Amino acid sequence: MNEIKIKSKNLNVYYGEKQALFDVNLDLNEKEVTALIGPSGCGKSTFIRCINRMNDVIDICKVSGNIEIDGVEINDKNLDVVSLRERVGMVFQKPNPFPKSIYDNISYGPKIHGKGETKSELDEIVENSLKKAALWEEVKDRLDEPGTGLSGGQQQRLCIARAISVNPEVILMDEPCSALDPIATAKIEELIDELKKTYTIVIVTHSMAQAVRVSQKTGFFHLGKLIEVGKTEKIFKNPDNKMTQDYITGRFG
Amino acid sequence: MNFVLIFLITIFSLSLFFYGRSKTKSISVEKNIKLNALPKFYGYYLVLWCSIPSLVFLLIWTLFEPVIIKSIIIETAANQGAIFNDKNEANLIYEKIKAIYAGTYFGDIDTILKESALSYAKFINLFTNSKIVLIFGIVIASVIYSLKKIKNNNKARDDVEVILKGLLFASSLIAILTTLGIIFSLLFESIKFFSVINIFDYLFGTNWSPQRAFVRDASAITAEEYEELKDAFGFIPLIAGTSFIAFIAMLVAVPVGLFSGIYMAEYASLKVRRISKPIIEILAGIPTVVYGFFAALTVGPFFRQIGENLGLTVSSESALAAGLIMGIMIIPYVSSLSDDVINSVPQSLRDGSYAVGATKSETIKKVVIPAALPGIIGSVLLAVSRAIGETMIVVMAAGLAANLTINPLESTTTITTQIVMILVGDQEFDSPKTQSAFALGLTLFIATLVLNYIAQRAVKKYREKYD
Numbered sequence: 001m002n003e004i005k006i007k008s009k010n011l012n013v014y015y016g017e018k019q020a021l022f023d024v025n026l027d028l029n030e031k032e033v034t035a036l037i038g039p040s041g042c043g044k045s046t047f048i049r050c051i052n053r054m055n056d057v058i059d060i061c062k063v064s065g066n067i068e069i070d071g072v073e074i075n076d077k078n079l080d081v082v083s084l085r086e087r088v089g090m091v092f093q094k095p096n097p098f099p100k101s102i103y104d105n106i107s108y109g110p111k112i113h114g115k116g117e118t119k120s121e122l123d124e125i126v127e128n129s130l131k132k133a134a135l136w137e138e139v140k141d142r143l144d145e146p147g148t149g150l151s152g153g154q155q156q157r158l159c160i161a162r163a164i165s166v167n168p169e170v171i172l173m174d175e176p177c178s179a180l181d182p183i184a185t186a187k188i189e190e191l192i193d194e195l196k197k198t199y200t201i202v203i204v205t206h207s208m209a210q211a212v213r214v215s216q217k218t219g220f221f222h223l224g225k226l227i228e229v230g231k232t233e234k235i236f237k238n239p240d241n242k243m244t245q246d247y248i249t250g251r252f253g
Numbered sequence: 254m255n256f257v258l259i260f261l262i263t264i265f266s267l268s269l270f271f272y273g274r275s276k277t278k279s280i281s282v283e284k285n286i287k288l289n290a291l292p293k294f295y296g297y298y299l300v301l302w303c304s305i306p307s308l309v310f311l312l313i314w315t316l317f318e319p320v321i322i323k324s325i326i327i328e329t330a331a332n333q334g335a336i337f338n339d340k341n342e343a344n345l346i347y348e349k350i351k352a353i354y355a356g357t358y359f360g361d362i363d364t365i366l367k368e369s370a371l372s373y374a375k376f377i378n379l380f381t382n383s384k385i386v387l388i389f390g391i392v393i394a395s396v397i398y399s400l401k402k403i404k405n406n407n408k409a410r411d412d413v414e415v416i417l418k419g420l421l422f423a424s425s426l427i428a429i430l431t432t433l434g435i436i437f438s439l440l441f442e443s444i445k446f447f448s449v450i451n452i453f454d455y456l457f458g459t460n461w462s463p464q465r466a467f468v469r470d471a472s473a474i475t476a477e478e479y480e481e482l483k484d485a486f487g488f489i490p491l492i493a494g495t496s497f498i499a500f501i502a503m504l505v506a507v508p509v510g511l512f513s514g515i516y517m518a519e520y521a522s523l524k525v526r527r528i529s530k531p532i533i534e535i536l537a538g539i540p541t542v543v544y545g546f547f548a549a550l551t552v553g554p555f556f557r558q559i560g561e562n563l564g565l566t567v568s569s570e571s572a573l574a575a576g577l578i579m580g581i582m583i584i585p586y587v588s589s590l591s592d593d594v595i596n597s598v599p600q601s602l603r604d605g606s607y608a609v610g611a612t613k614s615e616t617i618k619k620v621v622i623p624a625a626l627p628g629i630i631g632s633v634l635l636a637v638s639r640a641i642g643e644t645m646i647v648v649m650a651a652g653l654a655a656n657l658t659i660n661p662l663e664s665t666t667t668i669t670t671q672i673v674m675i676l677v678g679d680q681e682f683d684s685p686k687t688q689s690a691f692a693l694g695l696t697l698f699i700a701t702l703v704l705n706y707i708a709q710r711a712v713k714k715y716r717e718k719y720d
Contacts, residue, residue, distance in 0.1 A: 108606070
């Protein structure tokens, strides 16, 4: 069992009047993949967006409760969001490369954080990030071509490379394969397996099979509440909760 | 008379609607057949058949009646011994005859005029009567035809669709044809101008003083006179003045408009947006003539005062005042267009940028603006084409003398101002001075057309990328 990296305590999230998360207490282990499953609108995306404070972007969103990373409270007005997001990267549902060259897509983050001051340092970061995202071989000859010209699966790996480029500790993935075909999905899953050696990964997924394949720990959300959490094997073979049982056997959701 | 006819046709067609509807209903009951369309379609069918042919006929008749009567009257007057040397004199006599008929002519009336007026009255009567008879004939014929159709249970729904499609097509045809008509009239008058003034003398001449050509018959200009005239129509000072004022306007409008657009799209809270957007749009609703006198009466003298205090000579009609006010006028266009394009940059791109730790301004500068750039360029080009086509402000505030200058404190002029100056008041229509207005109009039209085309292409290219 790895050490706990992220710890949420009594986390509540409101969108205006509507409460999206109710007292979520969830521990995420270091260098492990945690999958969050549950029907649409159950709050799993809202939860991971709390970990890098992406909910700040939404005006009407209010977050209360605690989230600690390495024992440091991050849900704190005085916390520097920029350095938090440097430590916690994110990959989105739909690949969203910037309308810039492949090279600029990757070098964007490091430049913002003042990493890679010389051209050769930057080149190295770009190369390493693309290699870690298993994209280097496919694009090394056309780094100056637009990132939007790649295929869907390549775009998503480009976005993973972009997240890796600032050398984070945690990578959040919000349904990273939902817009991809099965082959591209398989590649991303392979990549996740590789990445978990270095990073703590939280993945939101609608595919139960994917959760089983990639994760060590699974949390089941329903209507804003964390219903059950445990080892992936246990959740899928022998869940404690009837609702979890119903969901994973496809009786609702 | 025409109004009465139109009224009668309308009333009659509308009553046919109810007739057609109930008639087909009863037919379907009597013969126990299934109608090919809802009863109301048979009503529409009758209405359209009754009204369209007769109204179209009425329109054509009304257009051609005066022309035909005029040629007949002039011919009979000539036969009776009236003397006229050219078309203008013939027109004059015709106008006299019409005035006598209307009882508003108070000059001497000789026998020829009197006879002609009598025959004019006769023809008017004849034409009016035959018009009424023909219209009734057409109405009856088309109603009989359409009634026969609906009694045979025709496919009224399909027919109504076809007729409506035809009507809509005709409307769009009118829009296109009038545009073409305007372009061609510009073109033909310009060709007349260029047959007198060499097009290269016009395009590359650096001196604009068209008053030198005043009251000079374009068709009878000698070679010597042309030598004198050819450097009176130099286009360069006008395009220079126009571009210069537009440039000053863009210096004001682009930064202010773009920044306010960015603020509106990225920073303003819903509440601020709801209040300030309409306020900015009010700026777009102020009539340009109001901007014009603001520029001429307030800003111009203000600049001159400041200039005097600083020891500079500032014309009270300066390019700076005109350009500045024009820029203020254009701000809302730039602002609301760039607000729109920035808003249509997908949120996912912003999220991607925030997620690697970029701040809001970094995201805007490095991701949002580059992504929206084609659209922003498009909106700026649209603004430029507005600036060079804008008339009222420059007429009032920019001055009339065609100075070739780059000193913003001097007065300068624009294409639109010159067109206004040339066409205001009484004009000799065959003087090159008057015709030059059309040449200017054509040049301006081509310039804005090209700008608009490029702008729309840029905006479209951008839309394709994200929609």
